[in-house]
Amino acid sequence: MSNMQIELPKDAFSRVNTSSKESELITRPGITFWADARRRLMKNKVAMLGLAIIIIITMLAIFAPVFSEYTYTKQDLANTNAPPSREHPFGTDSHGRDLWVRVWVGARVSLAVGIFGSIIPGLIGIVIGGISGYFGGKVDMIIMRFIDIVMCVPNMIYIILITIYIGTGPAALVVAFALTGWMGTARSVRGMILQLKEQEFVLASRTLGASPANLIFQHLIPNTLGIVVVSMTMGVPSAIFQEAFLSFIGLGIQPPVPSWGQLANLGISVFRIYPSQLLIPAALISITMLSFNLFGDGLRDALDPKLRM
Amino acid sequence: MRERILEIKDLFFSFDTYAGEVHAVRGVSLYVNKGETLAIVGESGCGKSVTIQNVMKLIPTPPGRLKGGKIYYCGEDITNYTQKQMQKLRGKEMSMIFQDPMTSLNPTMRIGRQIAEGILKHEKISRAEAKDRTIQMLGKVGISNPEKSYKRYPHQFSGGMRQRVMIAMALVCNPKILFADEPTTALDVTTQAQILELINQLKEELGTSVVIITHDLGVVARTAERIAVMYAGKVVETGIARDIFYNPKHPYTSGLLESMPSGGSSKTLTSIPGIPPDLFAPPKGCSFAPRCKYCMKICQEIMPDLIEVENQHSVSCWLMHPQAPKHELPGRKSRVNAQNIREGV
């Protein structure tokens, strides 16, 4: 029995004026690209776990040494190589220094070098990649060939040479990373910009009379932020590891300022007898790197427009 | 009554998204007779592709969700078939071709092998036999030099040629029904004409039923025997081609036909104001009401049922109610002599 056969009141068929304005309404709640990405990211449990660990470690790095009575240099030669206890949660090293404090001060150094050692080269990479991609032609060719040639030699060698020249210490390391780490980002940004350059919205701006600077900074680079943010996030574990490696071989952060790599270096000489002195910094390096990688992965998925729902 | 190859009854299908449920298909009923071409027409978002993809069960669930309705293939209820059961049907009983041939062609595999493997999956014949049949099919779809082309890769063909390869792949096992989802939308006019002619020819030769999904009314006029017009997830009108074009009964169909340029003198086209509703929040009552110039009070309250008003001509509109005011909805005017029209069906 269809509803077409039911008897209806007469006024059911009275004419109604329909306004077209109503029909152009957007009913779905507005959501910006970043808000949508954030929502997707928060749903990714593994990425959130990574982020949580990063936050915990950062908090400990900032606050743990503050709340302790020990400093990273205070020696207590009567109490060397002690195992973990309530007094010294991570034990002491061969000079009687509290390892808990040393690890967390070291964390400050390693994290700072890692984060700045990724952001600064990232920014340099954006600008150079942007210029290369936008102008194309000879400029692009020169820059890309330069990158190709320079990247033939492993990064480490440049960094070691640079630190020999400008000295060691956290600032010097960041400078060394900045000078060598921009090339990967430059390449990916340049690639994206080559693609974006031909997109109609860029052509439209050119048609409106926008200047190259306008185009690069207002349209092209903002649309590459997705991959840049991911690239920078993934660059942190790489920088942390590089610092750890350099300090481990004695070239990076010099004592008495601790860093995880340096602590691992000190720990190795007593590894057979007191394994925790190596294992603790090594474990922290690994966990931190893993957390940044997991978070970066989740970030990449969240920012991928193709996965939008 | 002709045999119904495919019948869909009251299909309801939704997608679960971040913003809530998107009611993509809201009670679709239609059928395809054996050996005929049915065109499903509608604009983007009306649910025509989703409906047919449901028949082939190509939509991942989640986020898709079948909420109700039945699908019958040759009389058999396939609504709840598993993917394994569907794999036996796909390619052998029912096939699909898409707008972009690159979605069904593996770019790293030679086309001949792709097609031959399809045959071998469904039929127990030798490799050599499969190859022969493939080459034969390639010739049938108009690929020049089929033996040589057997060994080529998809990227070595032009857009029109790739479409032919896709058609060959779809029809090589002689399925009973072919679904063509916007098969010529991405092609040039002249290539489109060739492909439509090819589909028609093969259909006659092999006796395949064809469902063609499109938004192009010209393509519909050229190929379809029967037409189903969809809007906002529902079928609003179905009928034979002549009835739909010259004597439409639903205001949306009429509006669509009127908005096409027809070489008249006035520079203003009669367009349908507004945009289709967002199926995230479908309106109460008839979904076309906000844009309809005949809108009545009842239209905003209750969704009208799809009922048959003439032979094979069904409409879902309150104007069909015996108590409703009578309106003559404008349709297309044929170039062909009016005399001939009256002499026809």
Add this chain to the structure above:
Amino acid sequence: MADHLLEVKGLKKYFRLGKNQVLHAVDDVSFYIDEGKTFGLVGESGCGKTTVGRTIIRLYDADDGQVLFDSMDVHKLKGKEYKQLTSKMQMIFQDPYASLDPRKTVGAIIGEGLKIHKLCKTKQEYTERIYELLEIVGLSREHASRFPHEFSGGQRQRVGIARALAVNPKFIVCDEAISALDVSIQAQIINLLVELQEKFKLTYLFIAHDLNVVRHISDDTAVMYLGKIIEKAETGELFDNPVHPYTTGLLAAAPEADPDYEKSRPHMLMSGEVPSPINPAPVCRFASRCPYARPRCMEAEPELKNIGNNHYVACFQAQEGWI
């Protein structure tokens, strides 16, 4: 004061694809458009019509020939003069999903031209002008703070139109501006374009592959094939009396929304496919597919000639009345 608002003379645009491979995208194209008129340019993919449009507004540099806008040579302008020109010649693009910067609000997109050309003196004036433009194209003020992905295809095209109008252009190239839209939305946008043309005395170059739409909106029409104009006439004349075999083939292939007519008409299919536009031989480019081809068609290139009534054809047979 120029005779014609836009004059294209012998325009050529080639793309070099590697050693000795030159793609003749636009090969010696000439036509003119008078102020307030619409010129339709049709052809299938690869014929060069989009390249013509982009070269005219100097998104591409021309390899040869001239584009004269208001008697000024578009490709020779520099600096300030060039910048002024960009506000007079605008373009509406095909893909509503790629023609708006996804990171900017609709208001910012429309206002970009206002900022570049410093057309508004105060922030208030700027905001008011954006609201005004939104309403002119049939959208509303609330839409200014929304992002492109929240809109439908038709609405995005309206934003694109508003963006072009913001700088008060005289001439707009509509590059397949409605091809990606649904039929009922196409009608809305066509009506809008016609309305705006009357209101603001605009001149259009309408590039499309849909013959029916071009017929409806253009005053004059040209058909392109492989980089050349092969037929050109006043619209009614072209569609009622097509002469070039390609044009007749095109019209025969295009399906019409008329089932009786479709079922009764003979299906004349054009054979083969479009040959490559790379290094074309100096012969008639349609000869390989032409049912009327004669030996001389494979020996030289026919020029575009007036066969009467301002109806131009590039075909030896047609020029001599054999077709």
